[in-house]
Amino acid sequence: MSSNDPRRSDSLTWRNAITKVLAEAREPLSYVDITSKILDEGLLDAKGARTPSLTVNRELNAPDKDNVFVKVERGIYGLKALGAMPKPVTTEDTKEEGFFQLVEAFGLLWRKDFVDWKGAKTEIVGAPERRKKQENDFGSDYGIYILYDGNRVPVYAGQTKELGTRLSSHALNDNLRSSWDYFSFFVINDEPAGVLKADKLLDALEGMIIESFNLQYNKQGGKWKNAKTLEYIQVPKTSGSD
16 A cells, blocks of 8 residues: 555554544444454554554453443444444353454464564564565564474474564574474464353364364364464565565
């Protein structure tokens, strides 16, 4: 999106963009759909933000004396000014309440040599395949990661509160630095709403295992794909890249 595009405003905040999307839709939307519309319409450049859907979700749930946004039901939000009201809670809703998408995004078999590990801040940059110009930096995100050798055989796995810092340590400083050439990662939502149900947790764990190890007979991939978890394609950010 060009900086001269009339839809784009340099002063537009995430909160303003969410309000604009909901006002134009004139009906409640999921926070995932709100995020997609903000990015697809070029209202904001998400680079520099954490995972955009998490940013939108936090804005929607931030303390607000004016109650501009109304949580209609789990993950669905509308504008109070347009008459949005919370959906009555039923027994079935109570049973399901608390499911929050655990895996927000993932990248598979990214190349170690496509990352500038010596920068002041390590950027783990990728873009959704369907929006290749919309880059996101996962360097500051919580996550689970897997390291692979040159034959793409897994050699190490770990968890971290900051993917860029931990992977940079493995690339430069510790005894693993010469043992891996590729990595996969799964961005974990660090602020889940409520209690995660066991079946949803199992779906996430199963999905990470299937995607990480490319298992021969698991043809369908992780079940989270129905929940709009996005796979990101690596954007090279070595010291010589643009």
